[in-house]
Amino acid sequence: xxxxxxxxxxxxxTEASFTRGSDFSPKWGENAPRGGKTVLTRVLKDGSKVxxxxxxxxxxxxxxxxxxxxxxxxxxxxxNAIQAGATEVRVYFHQAGKRGEYKIACLVLDNGNGxxxxxxxxxSSFGGSMxxxxxxxxGRFGMGMKTAALSMxxxxxxxxxxxxxxxxxxTLDVNEIGSNKSNLIELPDPTLHDxxxxxxxxxxxxxxxxxxxxxSSQDLLAEFDSELxxxxxxxxxIIFMPECDRLTFKKAQTLVDHATKEMGRIYRRFIDKGxxxxxxxxxxxxxxxxxxxxxxxxxxxEGLTETRSKLVGSWPIEVPISEGSTTTTTIxxxxxxxxxxxxxxxxxxxxxxxxxxxxxxxVSFMRNDREVEIGWEPKLKIKKHHISHWLxxxxxxxxxxxxxxxxxxxxxxxxxxxxxxxxxxKHPEFLETVSGVRSAIQQAQAKxxxxxxxxxxxxxxxxxxxxxxQAKPLPEIPAEEQEALEQNLRGLAVSLKREDETDEQAxxxxxxxxxxxxxxxxxxxxxxxCDFKFGKVILTVNTAHPFFTKVWQxxxxxxxxxDAATEMSDDGLEITADVSAICRExxxxxxxxxxxxxxxxxxxxxxxxSSEHARVFETLRRxxxxxxxxxxxxx
Numbered sequence: 001x002x003x004x005x006x007x008x009x010x011x012x013x014t015e016a017s018f019t020r021g022s023d024f025s026p027k028w029g030e031n032a033p034r035g036g037k038t039v040l041t042r043v044l045k046d047g048s049k050v051x052x053x054x055x056x057x058x059x060x061x062x063x064x065x066x067x068x069x070x071x072x073x074x075x076x077x078x079x080n081a082i083q084a085g086a087t088e089v090r091v092y093f094h095q096a097g098k099r100g101e102y103k104i105a106c107l108v109l110d111n112g113n114g115x116x117x118x119x120x121x122x123x124s125s126f127g128g129s130m131x132x133x134x135x136x137x138x139g140r141f142g143m144g145m146k147t148a149a150l151s152m153x154x155x156x157x158x159x160x161x162x163x164x165x166x167x168x169x170x171t172l173d174v175n176e177i178g179s180n181k182s183n184l185i186e187l188p189d190p191t192l193h194d195x196x197x198x199x200x201x202x203x204x205x206x207x208x209x210x211x212x213x214x215x216s217s218q219d220l221l222a223e224f225d226s227e228l229x230x231x232x233x234x235x236x237x238i239i240f241m242p243e244c245d246r247l248t249f250k251k252a253q254t255l256v257d258h259a260t261k262e263m264g265r266i267y268r269r270f271i272d273k274g275x276x277x278x279x280x281x282x283x284x285x286x287x288x289x290x291x292x293x294x295x296x297x298x299x300x301x302e303g304l305t306e307t308r309s310k311l312v313g314s315w316p317i318e319v320p321i322s323e324g325s326t327t328t329t330t331i332x333x334x335x336x337x338x339x340x341x342x343x344x345x346x347x348x349x350x351x352x353x354x355x356x357x358x359x360x361x362x363v364s365f366m367r368n369d370r371e372v373e374i375g376w377e378p379k380l381k382i383k384k385h386h387i388s389h390w391l392x393x394x395x396x397x398x399x400x401x402x403x404x405x406x407x408x409x410x411x412x413x414x415x416x417x418x419x420x421x422x423x424x425x426k427h428p429e430f431l432e433t434v435s436g437v438r439s440a441i442q443q444a445q446a447k448x449x450x451x452x453x454x455x456x457x458x459x460x461x462x463x464x465x466x467x468x469x470q471a472k473p474l475p476e477i478p479a480e481e482q483e484a485l486e487q488n489l490r491g492l493a494v495s496l497k498r499e500d501e502t503d504e505q506a507x508x509x510x511x512x513x514x515x516x517x518x519x520x521x522x523x524x525x526x527x528x529x530c531d532f533k534f535g536k537v538i539l540t541v542n543t544a545h546p547f548f549t550k551v552w553q554x555x556x557x558x559x560x561x562x563d564a565a566t567e568m569s570d571d572g573l574e575i576t577a578d579v580s581a582i583c584r585e586x587x588x589x590x591x592x593x594x595x596x597x598x599x600x601x602x603x604x605x606x607x608x609x610s611s612e613h614a615r616v617f618e619t620l621r622r623x624x625x626x627x628x629x630x631x632x633x634x635x
Contacts, residue, residue, distance in 0.1 A: 065147045070248040071262045076148035077108040084112030088276040095252035106241045114235035115160040124170040153241035160237040208280040210253040218281035269369040289361035290392040306342035313433040322403045329400040336392040337437045340444045363393045365414040373414035379421040390441045443521040459591030463515040477535045526625030530598030546632040559584035
């Protein structure tokens with residue numbers, strides 16, 4: 001016997017009678033599906049045939065399959081739409097109810113090929129797929145549509161059509177399935193409708209509550225119900241999830257913002273090829289974290305004279321399709337350098353909020369043109385660091401490499417396997433190119449450090465003010481230099497000129513000051529150098545030395561916050577105004593230490609660069625610098 005009568009319940013006494021004395025007895029939770037409990041009890045009591053899948057509990061369990069966010073779950077439906085040939089996909093978050101008691105329904109509409117009734121029935125089953133294990137597309141297993149929808153809502157309604165006014169419907173209701181007392185749960189045939197439910201019509205024909213100013217900012221599919229059939233076209237599919245109870249955020253506004261941001265990046269290649277993707281009737285623009293695409297969203301930001309990054313390396317690399325396999329597949333690895341010379345001077349708000357330079361976008365994994373993961377990747381020696389924010393790596397692979405990239409059935413990220421990482425790292429140019437980009441970015445950053453500002457640095461200013469109180473004056477300017485002092489100072493002004501100064505302004509600044517700090521980038525220099533020229537103490541800080549990258553520059557970045565509000569550093573550290581002030585004082589203290597050291601050396605050398613003191617100081621400076629470098633880089 002396969003089925004019990006729907007009204008036939010097993011009493012607690014009956015259940016206890018056949019489990020008494022057994023090593024096992026069911027211990028179900030309060031919310032366990034009643035139908036599943038009935039089937040299991042029947043199997044244990046009567047020895048009925050055991051189904052391979054206990055549908056009542058399986059469907060409930062799949063609600064917890066684990067999606068990173070509501071957006072990532074909805075992406076399963078966008079994936080299916082693209083695979084079905086859709087050129088337009090619309091995602092909706094419909095919010096109803098009062099504050100604190102919002103009810104949100106989610107809907108995904110596409111104009112793809114649609115599904116015939118028998119195909120729709122198969123697609124509604126778990127594992128039912130017309131492209132199972134076909135790795136050339138986005139999907140593979142026939143699970144995503146159901147698990148994604150049920151992870152958000154207990155009810156999934158599917159409407160699909162291949163002609164106007166012919167909407168076939170399948171519905172999966174977790175509670176209904178959980179109450180079914182049959183050993184074998186069979187799907188009913190799709191039902192045919194000539195109109196869509198009013199709730200769906202309302203969503204498709206009316207502006208959403210968000211974005212604001214809906215009449216002007218939303219591109220509606222249709223303005224009236226009568227126009228909807230024509231707008232829906234001759235084929236398509238609707239995935240409807242009413243009254244979602246498991247969403248990442250409570251408000252439609254936040255859900256819309258997150259989906260718009262994420263989907264624009266995840267589907268950037270498809271959008272660039274012509275896919276029209278909408279979220280709450282707002283067209284999504286492609287966002288390219290590598291900043292290489294010519295038509296991506298960042299190219300529309302005002303003030304950019306350079307809109308593309310630089311592709312500094314691109315290599316095809318053969319990797320095994322699984323660990324130990326002799327069969328290989330080709331992946332493509334690209335390295336980009338962001339246009340720091342052009343963007344480095346942009347306001348931090350533009351870099352952070354508009355360009356998203358400081359987001360965790362270092363490595364993007366693209367599977368069949370669809371992004372499955374983005375972030376830092378220690379296995380590729382790409383760890384979180386402020387310099388690496390200006391570096392981008394893109395790894396492109398097909399479904400043949402899924403095992404090597406740890407792509408799961410629900411496409412929730414990539415978990416790079418060691419054997420694939422090793423093949424990438426073995427490529428002779430990869431690490432060399434990454435290292436070269438980092439070095440170039442580091443050098444460019446040094447040019448835009450706080451030392452380069454148009455105003456005299458705080459350390460220089462304080463040293464100049466303190467000069468009148470020094471017990472021993474600086475050496476006199478030699479007579480031969482006095483004769484051509486103005487000419488020499490003009491030459492010195494050229495070498496110390498700042499970006500926002502004219503030649504005359506630089507000359508006046510040099511004349512009035514005795515202390516100057518500047519930078520250089522030289523792998524072979526010590527971390528600092530002091531010169532005494534024309535009565536001026538000139539401190540040079542080497543930006544290529546670990547002292548600058550590990551001490552000076554981090555302090556300079558932390559010290560740059562002047563607002564009272566808390567800010568986040570590039571490394572995710574909270575910076576308050578108090579912390580910033582402390583860092584500024586620490587940086588001034590280091591600069592004062594080096595300037596006073598330079599002043600002392602200038603006094604002892606007396607301007608004679610060939611003196612014994614000069615040789616001793618040079619030797620000391622180099623050896624100290626080497627020792628410091630070793631200590632700063634040790635772990």
